[in-house]
Amino acid sequence: MHRTADIQKRPHQFLPANFELSQWEGLEPYFKALLDREITNKLTLESWLQDLSELEAFISEDACWRQIKMTCDTTDKSLEAAFTFFCMEIQPKIQPYADALNKKLIQCPFTNELDEKEYFTYLRSVKKSIELFREENITLQAELSVLQQQYGTIAGRMTITVDDKEYTLQQAAQFLESEDRAKREEVYLKIQDRRLQDQQEMHDLFTSLIQKRHQVALNAGFENYRDYKFAELGRFDYTKEDCFKFHEAIKIHVLPIIDKIYERKKNKLGLATLKPWDTEAEPAGTKPLRPFTDGQDLFNKSVTCFEQINPFFADCLKKMDSLKHFDLESRQGKAPGGYNCPLAESGAPFIFMNAAGQMSDVTTMVHEVGHAIHSFLAHPLSLSAFKEYPMEIAEVASMSMELFTMNHWQAFFDNVHDLNRAQEHQLERTITIFPWIAIIDKFQHWVYENPTHSIEERTQAWTSIAKEFSTNSIDYSGLDQYREIGWQRQLHLFEVPFYYIEYGIAQLGAIGMWMQYQKNPTLALENYMNALSLGGTKTLPELYQTAGISFDFSSNYVKTLMDFTKDELEKLYQ
Secondary structure, three states, X not given: OOOOOOOOOOOOOOOOOOOOOOOHHHHHHHHHHHHHOOOOOHHHHHHHHHHHHHHHHHHHHHHHHHHHHHHHOOOOHHHHHHHHHHHHHHHHHHHHHHHHHHHHHHHOOOHHHOOHHHHHHHHHHHHHHHHHOOOOHHHHHHHHHHHOOHHHHHHHOOEEEEOOEEEEHHHHHHHHHOOOHHHHHHHXXXXXXXXXHOHHHHHHHHHHHHHHHHHHHHHOOOOOHHHHHHHHOOOOOOOHXXXXXXXXXXXXXXXXXXXXXXXXXXXXXXXXXXXXXXXXXOOOOOOOOOOOOOHHHHHHHHHHHHHHHOHHHHHHHXXXXXXXXXXXXXXXXXXXXXXXXXXXXXXXXXXXXXXXXXXXXHHHHHHHHHHXXXXXXXXXXXXXXXXXXXXXXXXXXXXXXXXHHHHHHHHOOOOHHHHHHHHHHHHHHHHHHHHHHHHHHHHHHHHHHOOOOOHHHHHHHHHHHHHHOOOOOEOOOOOHHHHOOHHHHOHHHHHOOOOOHHHHHHHHHHHHHHHHHHHOHHXXXXXXXXXXXXXXXXXXXXXXXXXXXXXXXXXXHHHHHHHHHHHHHHHHHO
16 A cells, blocks of 8 residues: 655645634634534535535644644743633633534534544544533633643753753763763762752642643543543543552552563672662673764664664655654754654654663664654544544554664664664663553542542542552662652653553553564564554544554553563573
């Protein structure tokens, strides 16, 4: 099947060609026109859906650009104001219309004539949106959209000084790979102390978010925000109980492997005890991996790497680059983290990162490129809503790419020894991330089941859950005050609540994809692209099946995949 990265922005059929969103008054007539339009048969319904899709895509992309520009520069108040204007003045006015249009679609007598296979998941999510919509939540949700962006502003201004030079916390993390243990400890403590300075502000922000979210849930007739969010996220194919079983499977099948990984690390470093500033270090005389020099070098080497896997993947990167859809390097005033932002009209997404020259940046880059390729593959789908795929498949797209690319990382390293170290690092991370996923997920369940908790109770719950999934191999003695606020570094808690278990479910999917890839790369890549091309038009089990993997996170399946990953890791150790 021929696939092209040369996707074009679709010309407007419904909106004016160069339409710009400046005021609600300019946008509202298009909602009214759709609401008032008579639908007389299946053909006019499909034409109506196309125009609705165009309007949704335009609004989505406009909002995305406001967010992108603000995260690229958190110091520019005009960019923050433009984003806030959308959240407070545009989005709240859209919602009643969106609800009315949803009802018009579901109540239309010709909706039953639409192809059930093609429209099943879309209509299911429309019905869910109708069920969840409450007029009284509009203002609350607008306030939440603005409030949760404060996390990026607080975190974006955190810097420390190392050797008389100022670094963002992302940039400073490179020193944790140093062979000089005293330097690692110094930087680790400085990073933690800097977080402590803003801990109260983070606590207050989180408390405010929890209260508002709880109220949204109550307004919609739910007992708590967790149950509301499960419905909103469209978790049709698994339950909270499945998540709890997954947590337990991680304890049983993953923690023992992690103990061995850290025990090996301790022996390798020749240490009596392993401290948290040692986990990323290399033995004396071994320089940290520096796979690239700057953002441009990271981009060029990534293109070389993806060309070896599939030229289409590399073409996607080149297309994005031609549109200037990359911001890769860490700098002051930039929001933390990394993301791929789909752009519903343009098709070619935007990748945002905070690269500082480390191996973990390569992992982030290939991860986000996996998301980007998903955007490219889903773009030809006829409706904007079809391209809205569940996160549990979105993260398979990205995490599989971390593993697919491993055999082609020669692009970043000029000797076998460093390549081997990088692959080792990646597989260790593939395993060691699971407990953190379980901790963050379980913590979120507790937070929203107990929405009126005090800061003391929050700290106690976090500490207890963290200990449950912690290995005994790392010595945290004397560091309790830092551990107690460990959750504050996880932006998902603030910005995308309940979004984290997806990484765990998808990591299993990605390991399943990689097992396929090891046996038959051509078939695995074809399955991968076929699944991603479906966007959100199939259920999760169907999407996983198309990819040639099982939608399964039972204890037995976790064990099978962990055993495989452990065996692959041990091959690298030899």
